[in-house]
Amino acid sequence: MTNVRDWSSDYDIFDLDYVVDPYPIWDDLRSSCPIAHTERLGGSWLPTRYQDVTAIARDVEHFSSRNVGVVPPAEGDDVLLPVGVPPISADPPVHTWTRRLLLPWFSPRRVEEYERTTRALCQRLVGGFADAGHADAAADYAQQIPVRVIGVMLGVPDHLSDTFTGWVRDLLEFATDTPRRNKARAEMVNYFSGEMEARRNGSGDDLISVLLRSEVDGDPVPDGHILGTVALTLIAGVDTTWSAIGSALWHLATHDDDRRRLVAEPELLPTAIEELLRAYSPVTMARIVASDTEFEGCPMREGDRVLLNFPGANRDPAMFPDADRVVIDRQENRHVAFGAGIHRCAGSNLARMELRVALQEWLARIPEFRLAPGAQVTWAGGQVRGPRTVPVVF
Amino acid sequence: MKIRVDPDKCQGHNRCYALAPDLFEVDDFGQSTAVGDGTVPSELHDAARLAVANCPEFAVEVVED
Numbered sequence: 001m002t003n004v005r006d007w008s009s010d011y012d013i014f015d016l017d018y019v020v021d022p023y024p025i026w027d028d029l030r031s032s033c034p035i036a037h038t039e040r041l042g043g044s045w046l047p048t049r050y051q052d053v054t055a056i057a058r059d060v061e062h063f064s065s066r067n068v069g070v071v072p073p074a075e076g077d078d079v080l081l082p083v084g085v086p087p088i089s090a091d092p093p094v095h096t097w098t099r100r101l102l103l104p105w106f107s108p109r110r111v112e113e114y115e116r117t118t119r120a121l122c123q124r125l126v127g128g129f130a131d132a133g134h135a136d137a138a139a140d141y142a143q144q145i146p147v148r149v150i151g152v153m154l155g156v157p158d159h160l161s162d163t164f165t166g167w168v169r170d171l172l173e174f175a176t177d178t179p180r181r182n183k184a185r186a187e188m189v190n191y192f193s194g195e196m197e198a199r200r201n202g203s204g205d206d207l208i209s210v211l212l213r214s215e216v217d218g219d220p221v222p223d224g225h226i227l228g229t230v231a232l233t234l235i236a237g238v239d240t241t242w243s244a245i246g247s248a249l250w251h252l253a254t255h256d257d258d259r260r261r262l263v264a265e266p267e268l269l270p271t272a273i274e275e276l277l278r279a280y281s282p283v284t285m286a287r288i289v290a291s292d293t294e295f296e297g298c299p300m301r302e303g304d305r306v307l308l309n310f311p312g313a314n315r316d317p318a319m320f321p322d323a324d325r326v327v328i329d330r331q332e333n334r335h336v337a338f339g340a341g342i343h344r345c346a347g348s349n350l351a352r353m354e355l356r357v358a359l360q361e362w363l364a365r366i367p368e369f370r371l372a373p374g375a376q377v378t379w380a381g382g383q384v385r386g387p388r389t390v391p392v393v394f
Numbered sequence: 395m396k397i398r399v400d401p402d403k404c405q406g407h408n409r410c411y412a413l414a415p416d417l418f419e420v421d422d423f424g425q426s427t428a429v430g431d432g433t434v435p436s437e438l439h440d441a442a443r444l445a446v447a448n449c450p451e452f453a454v455e456v457v458e459d
Contacts, residue, residue: 104422108411270413332447340450344405
């Protein structure tokens with residue numbers, strides 16, 4: 001049972017009912033109070049309309065990215081990561097040069113280089129359970145993919161994948177558990193600081209080594225920025241895409257028509273992927289109000305947190321006719337699963353490739369599957385929403 | 395048909411490239427431009443319209459129909 005009585009003035013993004021089924025709540029808010037407010041977790045605003053979410057995302061003058069967590073920072077965060085995790089946590093001008101350092105790693109051309117590795121990984125994972133007749137599409141498959149692709153990019157050993165996954169979950173999924181979050185942050189920073197020392201003056205072609213050799217305006221990139229960017233690549237590249245893959249497989253397990261059509265008409269995969277990203281967008285980011293402002297009648301004060309509710313924006317019927325229905329050949333689909341404006345997700349091409357390859361390889365081996373009888377599907381929410389267990393049979 | 399990408403609006407989502415790879419080029423920083431002078435062969439008109447209708451920044455436009 002929900003412990004929230006009034007979603008317009010007391011919402012709770014970690015409420016279990018909301019995490020499992022936020023759609024009717026957003027629908028109610030859009031027609032009654034499209035920008036909700038809460039005092040919980042340090043207080044925040046929650047826009048639910050596409051036009052408001054995208055307007056705030058693009059207004060970098062009034063809405064700063066200096067803290068993008070949906071849960072306020074813990075004491076000491078700035079000691080371990082003194083400049084945050086740029087470019088996501090930076091405003092211009094720092095945003096501009098830190099983003100330019102990272103973007104080439106995620107261009108379509110570069111992402112193509114990771115496709116073969118990703119496909120082999122997916123084939124190995126599916127091969128591990130295809131004959132068993134059952135699997136957990138989230139835990140045995142979706143969760144195993146992005147962390148290993150990011151691991152290749154960072155040049156870190158495969159056997160640390162579970163450790164990385166644990167850190168990311170502690171930092172995002174369990175963000176309200178401050179000791180747990182702090183411990184994960186300290187371990188992650190300690191690990192990457194050590195890797196930076198080990199690779200300094202080296203010739204490696206991984207992201208850490210290349211950033212250590214990079215220059216901006218003739219000067220080396222400060223260590224704090226490299227550490228932050230490397231941490232960001234891990235934090236933003238794991239739970240997000242795994243949630244998108246898991247949601248997509250959950251949808252296909254529970255919607256026979258869509259699954260069979262996609263198997264019969266694989267040419268629909270590109271629009272199907274965008275539609276699944278729209279309908280089950282995993283990521284909510286935050287902004288900090290830079291100076292007192294009134295937005296759509298809401299008196300926002302300097303320092304207030306605003307949640308960029310991309311998942312809610314993508315369900316807005318004013319922008320998407322039949323918004324709560326998945327239409328795998330939807331033609332007009334300007335979804336903002338990867339954000340909008342200058343902070344558009346830097347890894348979106350990589351995420352899209354991983355989602356496409358993960359679905360292709362699953363459907364090639366397991367075209368017919370459904371939720372296991374009596375299956376308990378569980379969802380995580382907050383900064384990133386997605387299924388954690390999706391038991392299926394085939 | 396002729397298309398163009400507004401360089402001031404493009405934020406590098408690359409949705410146009412994902413949906414119509416024959417019609418767009420993307421640089422290392424994600425910036426997209428129309429291939430050649432933007433002329434779309436008739437067999438790719440639908441793909442061009444799809445690219446226009448999927449840009450979250452409203453950066454892809456048909457300039458001649």
